[in-house]
Structure formats: structure tokens, C-alpha cells
Amino acid sequence: MSWSEASLHRWLVERGTGAARIAGSIGHDAAVLARLSGRLVASVDQTLEGVHFLRSTPARLVGEKAARRALSDLAATAAEPVALLCALAAPRRTDEAWIRAAVAGVDRAAARFGAALVGGDLAAAEGPRGLSVTALGVLCGRRTPPGRDRARPGELLLLTGPVGGSRLGRHLSIEPRFAEARFLYQAGASAMMDVSDGLALDLSRLAARSGVRIDLERVLVHADARRAARRDGRSALEHALGDGEDHELLVTIAPRRWKGIEALARRRFRRLRVVGRVRAGRGLYLPCDRGGPREHGGELAPWDGRGGYVHGR
Numbered sequence: 001m002s003w004s005e006a007s008l009h010r011w012l013v014e015r016g017t018g019a020a021r022i023a024g025s026i027g028h029d030a031a032v033l034a035r036l037s038g039r040l041v042a043s044v045d046q047t048l049e050g051v052h053f054l055r056s057t058p059a060r061l062v063g064e065k066a067a068r069r070a071l072s073d074l075a076a077t078a079a080e081p082v083a084l085l086c087a088l089a090a091p092r093r094t095d096e097a098w099i100r101a102a103v104a105g106v107d108r109a110a111a112r113f114g115a116a117l118v119g120g121d122l123a124a125a126e127g128p129r130g131l132s133v134t135a136l137g138v139l140c141g142r143r144t145p146p147g148r149d150r151a152r153p154g155e156l157l158l159l160t161g162p163v164g165g166s167r168l169g170r171h172l173s174i175e176p177r178f179a180e181a182r183f184l185y186q187a188g189a190s191a192m193m194d195v196s197d198g199l200a201l202d203l204s205r206l207a208a209r210s211g212v213r214i215d216l217e218r219v220l221v222h223a224d225a226r227r228a229a230r231r232d233g234r235s236a237l238e239h240a241l242g243d244g245e246d247h248e249l250l251v252t253i254a255p256r257r258w259k260g261i262e263a264l265a266r267r268r269f270r271r272l273r274v275v276g277r278v279r280a281g282r283g284l285y286l287p288c289d290r291g292g293p294r295e296h297g298g299e300l301a302p303w304d305g306r307g308g309y310v311h312g313r
Contacts (some may be wrong), residue, residue, distance in 0.1 A: 002097035005122050017107055017181060018118035021083050038138035043073035045296035049128035059098045061172045063105020068174035070135035071113055072247040075176040076194045078138035078185035080144055084110045086120035087132040146185055146192035151210035155252040163199050163248055164225025164240030171245040180269050188257035198244040201308025204284040211255035213281030218296040237293055242307025252278055
């Protein structure tokens, strides 16, 4: 088995990939996009065999996951997705059908969220297969963009859905929370980030970047976290706090702004919940009792730093 760059280039041109967003030529060295209507937003994510997917994972799902990971970062900035670029590396012995299916997966995920795959790069390289996807979007309006350094004491902490146990399959079908992000940003949300490396770890990063204390008063535990707990003996709470790859959004917003939209928000986004508060101070605090962390209630205690995924650790 092997693959040919020339063959794949012909295939991509024949597909007309990205034509809806390209003002210049298809298949050129760089894509000239149609005029954008807001501030440009860019993100990039790698999806690597052995880290983000197994060798046995279907190529289509690998491509879709690679695209959705990058798109989730756009969602955490309340941006509208426009275009994707994909760089793919695979050993020479890789079946070309696998590469075509992976690229088609990227293209399909882009279209699902209103974007287009407009370009990229192919390389034969020994080692694990991998895709690097750059997502481009636009942020409309003049408000300050949301960021992980914008949480302020007194704000509420929201989470768009339950977390934990994503490795049972949800990590391959990420759902970027574009609708929730745009709604909450327009309502006045200040800080946003997606949960990619674990709820506790990502919350600690949010607290550190904003220079605040975050009290996580309630943990939304996914049913997959409970299933994972029955399989491996770890608690469902451990999975919820540390598994990652949930890609739900963490959002902070002033109480008065939340009060004005709460009823509508709960109707439109049934999994969205207030899970904590931002306070003056430093660090992340979790609900605990003498037996350790719990899902809600009890005293608050500093996070012990366990759990989450840190590359290179």
C-alpha cells in the first residue's frame, strides 16, 4: 500500500473543495478568501495517532475530530467559522484511501458548521499519522473578545454541559458550542474557554490567567463518566474532573446579565448550568468533605493538582 501526492491533488481539485469560500483559484499555493465581515480569528490544533486517536480509528472520524478540535477553539471565542486549512502527514505505506477518507472527514465537519476546507499540505513522513488543522473565523461587533484572562470577581461560572468519560466515544464526535458561545457573548459574557484537558486543570488555567479564585460549587458529571467508573474502578467524579476532551464551554458572566437571560438560556440550552463563582483571590477550589472531593455541597478546598492532561508531563 502507498499513496501519491499528485493523485491526491487531482482528487482535491476534482472535488472542488472550498470553492464556496475561495475568491481566487482552487489548487493554488494559498487560498484567497472572499471578503470577511468581522475581525479575523484563528486557531490551530494537532490530532496525532497514539495521542488523540488509535490506529484502528476509522479515517473519517479522525478527520472529523481534527476539524472539530480546531473549531471548538473558535467557539470559545464566540466566532463564526469561515475556513479550515489541513496539513496531513502519513507514512508512505499508508493506503491512499485512508488519507482521502481523513481529508473528506475534515471537509464534512467544516461544512457541518458553515465553514469550508480551503487548503493545506501533504507530507510523507515515518512515524505516527497526524493532522494539523487551522480554523479561521470572524468575530462580529466591537465588544472586547472573550478570553481566559477576563474573569472578574463577582461573576458566575457557567458550564454548557456535563463532562467526563469522553474516551468511551464522545472524543471522536466533538460538538463545538457555537450557538451557546454566541448567545452568551452577546449577553455580556467575559471569559470563555473549552474543556479540552480536563475540567479541573482548565479551570485552574482560567483562574491563573485571570488572577482570580474560582469556586467550583457543582460538578456536572456525564453518564459516560459513570460508565467509565464502573469499568476501571476510578470514581465518576475523578473522570469528570480529569478526563478532558469534552469541549464543553466554561463561561463567566455578571449575575445581573445572567438574570436577564436565564429563562431564555435554560429553554434554549437545557444542559447549561451555573456551576460556581469567581472571587477575589487565587486558585481553584472544589466541593469537598472529609472523604475528599464530591459533586456538590460541603466545604470548598483547594484543588490538589491531580488529573488532566499536560503534554510532556
